[in-house]
Amino acid sequence: EPEVTQTPSHQVTQMGQEVILRCVPISNHLYFYWYRQILGQKVEFLVSFYNNEISEKSEIFDDQFSVERPDGSNFTLKIRSTKLEDSAMYFCASSESKTGLEQYFGPGTRLTVT
Amino acid sequence: GIQVEQSPPDLILQEGANSTLRCNFSDSVNNLQWFHQNPWGQLINLFYIPSGTKQNGRLSATTVATERYSLLYISSSQTTDSGVYFCAVESPGYGNKLVFGAGTILRVKS
Numbered sequence: 001e002p003e004v005t006q007t008p009s010h011q012v013t014q015m016g017q018e019v020i021l022r023c024v025p026i027s028n029h030l031y032f033y034w035y036r037q038i039l040g041q042k043v044e045f046l047v048s049f050y051n052n053e054i055s056e057k058s059e060i061f062d063d064q065f066s067v068e069r070p071d072g073s074n075f076t077l078k079i080r081s082t083k084l085e086d087s088a089m090y091f092c093a094s095s096e097s098k099t100g101l102e103q104y105f106g107p108g109t110r111l112t113v114t
Numbered sequence: 115g116i117q118v119e120q121s122p123p124d125l126i127l128q129e130g131a132n133s134t135l136r137c138n139f140s141d142s143v144n145n146l147q148w149f150h151q152n153p154w155g156q157l158i159n160l161f162y163i164p165s166g167t168k169q170n171g172r173l174s175a176t177t178v179a180t181e182r183y184s185l186l187y188i189s190s191s192q193t194t195d196s197g198v199y200f201c202a203v204e205s206p207g208y209g210n211k212l213v214f215g216a217g218t219i220l221r222v223k224s
Contacts, residue, residue: 031210043157043200045211056209089155098210100144102162108155
């Protein structure tokens with residue numbers, strides 16, 4: 001069964017450093033998402049992406065964040081200058097369609113900012 | 115935005131017991147998914163169920179969209195069922211994003 005993959009599974013970085021989280025969505029999916037879960041809290045939407053541009057973003061997704069689909073398979077989330085409060089689990093998801101269809105989640109990347 | 119409330123917040127069961135988890139939402143939905151978050155933090159998709167009833171082994175789910183709730187049933191619980199169960203919904207007019215509830219923490223004791 002096709003699945004969403006994410007790398008790395010765990011990343012430790014120092015405050016102020018740039019990090020890039022990588023995702024490979026399911027191959028025939030057209031919509032891509034990033035969600036975040038701070039430890040002990042609910043999962044929150046960050047951004048959705050379609051046709052090489054941001055479709056929607058939340059208030060959390062400020063200028064420190066960016067997303068890119070650099071080639072036909074990868075989807076990345078970049079945090080330019082990490083802060084302690086960026087420590088969280090980051091989930092990538094993909095779906096075939098924009099509305100109403102199932103979103104398939106990757107296993108997540110645990111980001112720890114020290 | 116749409117509100118998603120899950121109950122109970124915590125549940126402790128003896129192995130072999132049955133349980134029902136509830137998800138209430140404040141507006142119409144075109145997508146509803148149930149997830150199990152395992153001890154490693156992974157979100158395991160249990161059901162995609164914007165309406166109707168589905169079953170998968172010991173788990174089943176029912177969504178009554180007109181009354182704005184969904185139920186997740188776990189029968190003959192096992193210790194491996196422990197973890198956090200999340201309900202997430204997508205609602206027309208609120209964008210194509212999933213909005214998650216706060217989750218139900220389930221502990222199954224042997």
